[in-house]
Amino acid sequence: MAPVRTSAAVGLALVAAVITGCSGSGSHSGSATSATPAGAGNARATPAPTESNPPGDIPDNQVYVTYRPAGGFTSFTVKVPEGWARTGQGTTTVFTDKLNTVRVTTATASAAPTVDSVTNTVVPQLKAQVTKFAEPKTTEVTRHAGRVVRLTYRxxxxxxxxxxxxxxxxxxxxxxxxxxxxxxxxxxxxxNADNVDPWRIVSDSFAWR
Structure with missing residues (x-):
């Protein structure tokens, strides 16, 4: 009879082990499921630090200096950001710093530019020159120098x-x-740069001399 009791004991032990294993497996599965939202919650609570100046933003404390072309066919002045690198080719002078550019080009013209003339002449030229040229919009605006034609594009x-x-x-x-x-x-x-104010300072500073 002893062998029978031993077999029964072994059988009970195996059943208990299976029940314990299933119980542990269910508990582990529930723990893993709840860990994912907890981890996401922690990620949302500690976002990556925000840059004080996103790429391309001109600092609010930027200083501007007056640019006057030397010996040109006409005389004018315009303020440009101080410290920017300056290059020139022909009738064009360019000021650059990192991702921003101020380009000044002089030319002779038989008539004042209009919204129609810029739309019909300048836009096609730029479309052929600028990679992925898009969203052109021509308007007439007022600056300190008077009425001027503005073309915006990307x-x-x-x-x-x-x-x-x-x-x-x-x-x-x-x-x-x-x-x-x-x-x-x-x-x-x-x-995405927030340069509305700097560009207004530059464009408003233009003056004929």
Whole structure:
């Protein structure tokens, strides 16, 4: 009879082990399910730090200096951010810093630019020159120099020679005119940059001399 009792004991032990194992498995499964929301909650509670100046933002404390072309066919001044790198080619002078650009181009013109002339002439030219040119909008606005034609549009920047990166830029182009002389002021920077105030300072500073 002893062997029978031993077999029964072994059988009871096996049943108990199975029940314990199933119970433990169910508890582990429930714990894993609740861990995912907890982890997500912790992630939301500690977001990545926000940059004080997103890429392309011109600092609020930026200082501006007056640019006056030397020996040009016409005389004017415009304020540009101090410390920006300056390059020139022909009738165009460019000021750049990181992702932002101020471009000043002079030309002769038989008539003052209009919304129609910029839309019908300048827009097609830019479309052929600017990669992924899009969303052109031509309007007439008022600046301290008077009424001026403004063209806004978007396009890709030139590829960075070091990183190879391309930035989606927003452009503002102002066409100033007086007595057969035209000055085109183009301001550009990353689409998401908050440069409304800096660009207003520059465009409002333009003055004929």
């Amino acid at each position: 396009g890709d920047s030139a590829k960075d020679p070091v990183t190879g990166k391309v930035v989606r830029d927003a452009f503002e182009r102002y066409a100033f005119y007086r007595q057969g002389h035209e000055v085109d002021l183009t301001l550009s920077g990353p689409v």
